[in-house]
Amino acid sequence: MNSLEQLRQAEQALIQIFSGIDAQVKQNLQRVLHSFRHHRVGAHHFAGVTGYGHDDLGRETLDRVFAEVMGAEAAIVRVQFVSGTHAIATALFGVLRPGDEMLAVAGAPYDTLEEVIGLRGHGQGSLIDFGISYRQLDLTPEGTVDWQALSRAIGDRTRLVLIQRSCGYSWRSSLSIAEIEKIIHIVKQQNPNTICFVDNCYGEFIDTREPTHVGADLMAGSLIKNPGGTIATAGGYVAGRADLVEAAACRLTAPGIGSYGGATFDQNRLLFQGLFLAPQMVGEAMKGTHLTGYVFDKLGYPVNPAPLAPRRDVIQAIKLGSKEKLIAFCRAIQQHSPIGSYLDPEPAEMPGYESKVVMAGGTFIEGSTLEFSADGPLREPYIVYCQGGTHWTHVAIALEAAIATVGRA
Template sequence: MNSLEQLRQAEQALLEIFSGIDTQVKHNLKRVLDAFRNHRVGAHHFAGVSGYGHDDLGRETLDKVFAEVMGSEAAAVRVQFVSGTHAIACALFGVLRPGDEMLAVVGSPYDTLEEVIGLRGKDQGSLIEFGINYRQLELTPEGTIDWQALSTNVTENTRLVLIQRSCGYSWRPSLSIADIEKIVHLVKQQNPNTVCFVDNCYGEFIETKEPTAVGADLMAGSLIKNPGGTIVSAGGYVAGRADLVEAAACRLTAPGIGSYGGATFDQNRLLFQGLFLAPQMVGEAMKGTYLTGYVFDKLGYPVNPAPLAPRGDVIQAIKLGSAEKLIAFCKAIQQHSPIGSYLDPVPDEMPGYESKVVMAGGTFIEGSTLELSADGPLREPYVVYCQGGTHWTHVAIALEAAINAIGSAGD
């Protein structure tokens, strides 16, 4: 069976799942529209403020709209956040103080957080260097949360629990909203004062609720992932309890300024429009992950999540087994990207990552992982992580080339 026929077969098998995704998109879009209407968003909110950014009506209204959509008390949506990692770091440094403990409950954190915590690197002002104690609960051998350990490991000194929703570069299921709600419940039973913080990158609009709507105290993410709808140029957000959002904003700007400063550089229209587009774009990306998982499972490759399993983020992992196949896969995706299709991905060092990374990212916004991209660290077992896709048909075209480039698992 050729690659085109394999994809057609996959599309037919996934019709019911695709229809369910469309229903969810409609539900999520309705909550976005409700928030826009409740806060009377108008064209006057697109105007920006220069300099300090004081009294930016558009920015202030966007924060309120975003908070309502996310089911949280408050939010700070800012182009000054360099990345999701930056937003997460601001949240962690905002909440934690010397002597506090941070407990990661879903195994090892994403590579880019290791230097923030202080697990790699030195003399950069990591959490550990500021006297924050760090522990992590390992996953079970099956790659799932160790619920038994979680129910007994939160102490009086555990100021913050880190919950990474996405699998990141780990071979584990990404967390569902039900998983996050259960984690929060177990943590609060042991210490009601512990802050439950969620790294929400790649997870927004995957389900019909967000972590802060089911009890998480604070979360953070990137605007060049899901909530930017593929059109926001840069930035990130924090959302949750009002006092914790303000504490994170004080780390982004300065104590006394917090969320009240920060010019928006005439980006307000894109920020509003990106949020409006986000449910649809995430829906298309989810269809792309199902298509990718289904086809490569049929080709004999281990895939995570499983072909028909519910999604926890916009990432589909495929265990390719060799550096040659990882590079060839990324090369095929790059050649079928709208931007830089003539470029060859080459493994290289990347800031914040432990291993060399090969990355296909022919996206309109640099690093936008809600647009179609694929990457993976050059280390065993050579897993490629496929992300995003503004429309699943683009994913299908790129996958046809990737199948032809690497063949089945036995090739």
Template structure:
């Protein structure tokens, strides 16, 4: 099959969708610019401090800008968060206390949260080891939220509801903002004091609102995903109610220090600039996702989301059906990457994951899934998850190699 012609056809089909994405990028960028203007961001905010990080004006203003962009009361953007999982864990440990219950409402959480919760591993201080109870509502057979079960699921001890926006490594649709709003409404109707916490990883700027704007009490994410705009070197964020943000930062630092500590290590300019670039980078990633879905559905593979379906995050899943195809696909993506194209991704254990993973990511920021990458757990039905992309045209070029690799593995 001529992959070049296949891609050209897919691009023509997707032109109206690409135009709609551009319109949304403009809207989201306007929101970011308004926050920059409102808080009078200037070059003096790019300077950072060392040591304890006290009285860092740039960090304080960035927190205010980020909170406004997220539609939240407060935010803490910190390079000391080593990952999205770390930011989420700080939020959970900051809010939950022994005897409380956490309820996951979108099925099983992402693999890296299993040891945080205590579903795997022991002796490392999981939520379960601190006497925090965990319960989850499984998805329906159609892969959707079990709305009837959720309507009666909240009890007096349900302190926090975990809403995972992204599909993670599961074959389900990611949650739209309307879904998150409905979840929050049903939870608050049963118990207004239950904290609605959103794992916002991969979802920032995909829609024209963020979960805080529809009632989420707290959210967290990674800066080497969407909101870092592909240039932030490390970090994460929490945003939401001011008291809950402070509680989360007290887990990051220490009680009594909270959000007042944390040196920015001369990263303020990149943090501001990454936020400015983020809407555009997310738009490019979404275009790449639509292209991946369109092409591989035409090749006969199950894809999720479908090529014309609305997006809840910047992840596109393809069910390849064999370990050989999964490894071949990832190898092709790695060879089409700007960094480390000579490397050969092979399945290997990864800290925090239950299965071996094969990961392709020749990215300028190590592990950045805002740049184009692909990975998947080595387990049936051998699904590859594509994320990010600074240019949809880069995704198109990489797809030509991926198509050839999958076809070779089929022979």
């Protein structure tokens, strides 16, 4: 069976799942539209201001719209955030103080947070440099949250628990909203004052609820991932309890300025429109992950999540087993990307990452992971992480070439 026939077979097998995703897209889009109506979003909100950014009506309205969509008291949505890692770091430095403890409850954090915490590097002003201690609860051998350990893990100094929703560069299941809700319940039983913070990257609009709908005190993410709808040119967000969001805003800008400053550089329309498009774009990406997982599972490769399993983020991991296959896979995806198709991805050092990374990133927005891309660190067992997809048909076209390139396991 050639690669085209394999994809056609997968498409037929996934029809019911695709239909279910479309129904969820509709539900999430209704939530977005309701918030746009409630806050009377109009064309006048697209204009930006310059300089300090005071009294930017569009930015202030977008914050309120975003907070309502996310089930949060408040939100800051800012182009000044460089990345999801920056938004997360801003939230952590905003609410943690010397002598506090941060506890990661879903195993090791994503590579780019290691230097933020102080697990790698030194002297750059990490959390540990500032006297904030760090502990982590490792996952069980099955790759799940250690519920038993969590039930007795919260101490008097545990100011914040870090809940990483997505698997990142680890071979585990990403967390469902139900699991996040359970974590929060267990933490709050032990210490109601412990802040439950969720790294929400790759997870927005995957479910009909967000972490802040189920009790998370604070969360953060990137606009060049899900909530930017593939058209936000940069930025990130922090959402949650109003006092904690403002503390993060004071760390982004300065104490006394907080959420009241920050010019939007005429980006407001793209941010509003990106939020409107986000449910649909996430739905297409979810279809692409199902398709990728289904086909490569049939080819004999270990995949995570399983082909028919409910999606918990926009990432599909494939254990390719060799450096050569990892590089070849990424090159096939790059060759079938709209931007830079003539380039050959090469493994390289990347800021914030421990290992060299090979990345297929032929996207309109640099680094956008809601557009179809693929990357992986050059380390055993050579896993490629496929992300995003503005329409699943593009994913199918690129996969046809990837299948022909790497073959069966």
